[in-house]
Amino acid sequence: MRLLIQHETEYHYTEPQARVVQLLRMTPSSHIGQNIVDWRIDVDCDARLKQSTDGFGNIVSMLYLAGPVERIGLRVTGEVLTEDRAGAVSGAIDPLPPAVYRRATELTGPCEALLDLLRDHEGAKGDALSRIHGLNSAVCRLFPCKEHRSTDVRSVGEVLEARSGCSMDMAHVLIAAARADGFPARFVTGYIYREDPDCGHREAPHFWAEIDVPEYGWIGFDPANDMCPNDHYVRVAQGLDFRDAAPISGARVGGGHEVLAIGVDVSLSQEQYQA
Structure with missing residues (x-):
């Protein structure tokens, strides 16, 4: 595209x-x-x-x-020019080893509400990729994604307590959940093209997560839309959380x-x- x-x-x-x-x-x-x-x-x-x-x-x-x-x-x-690769990220500039992205930050630290989410997900069957897909869907179901990004940058605990947030908040929740489950995960900023003519002018960039999945490498997951990024997405920056990748x-x-x-x-x- x-x-x-x-x-x-x-x-x-x-x-x-x-x-x-x-x-x-x-x-x-x-x-x-x-x-x-x-x-x-x-x-x-x-x-x-x-x-x-x-x-x-x-x-x-x-x-x-x-x-x-x-x-x-x-x-x-x-x-x-973009190509649909089912979320797989290859050839991007990546100077840090995946283990760095297991590190919790002030915005993505675990909390009791997050551990409850993981406990609810413990029964998920399948390999690591299936488990991450399940986590992505679980975060998507927590609350509807707000179209406009808040000016407040909140921790995962604050987001889960409010049960409200934008794509930035949902990405932080997924990253925290993936790290707590043992997977390296990073925050990504970028853009998304929407074919829906009713969605109108977008007021902010879009945010999602990338998770290092065994045997697959880095794969993008967008909990705001319960999908992996495709050719509608443009990837710009990455970091441990929003503060590392803010536009x-x-x-x-x-x-x-x-x-x-x-x-x-x-x-x-x-x-x-x-x-």
Whole structure:
């Protein structure tokens, strides 16, 4: 599938900022099943961008702005060729051994509600892959996925207590469950194309999990949609949890508050329509 990505982010500050530094994890890389045809990041103010690779293998761009800064507009556009590989991830930049992804974090630490979920799932039969598919479905059934991402980043315990959340929250729950069950699991940020014309404009990127399954390697699981990622998905960044793979993180020097607006649109390219 040939997909077009448009991701717009705008910051407004109630007071001018003396300095703003942001880390952008908004550039995907090519691997088996995903080929980046074109990709660019544009900033609508006088800024300096420096690209590198982080410890998880993500392509990162450091954004530096000297004040006074009252607003920042970021626009990411790209074209990606994707292939349905039933969630299997091969050839991606992966500098860390799978064992690193068994490590619990503040957001994915086990809690009693999570252990209850695992106990309910203990009777599942089949091999490791079947077990993970079952866990993915179990997390999907916990609560409906909210379309819009909350600005709050909550721990698994808080998500399970509220029985409410977005794709980020559901990915954290699945990752915590998989790690508690002995599997390396990591958080993934990216985009998803939806064929439903009624779904309209998407306001945020999409998030899912990847789990290292014995004899298969890394496989993606999306508990928000109870499926493995296919050619509708574009994979961008990975980490132990959202904080390691967030599209934008950073710091500012100045008072006041910031107001954030995000718009994401994923569509078929003209070449795909013609095909």
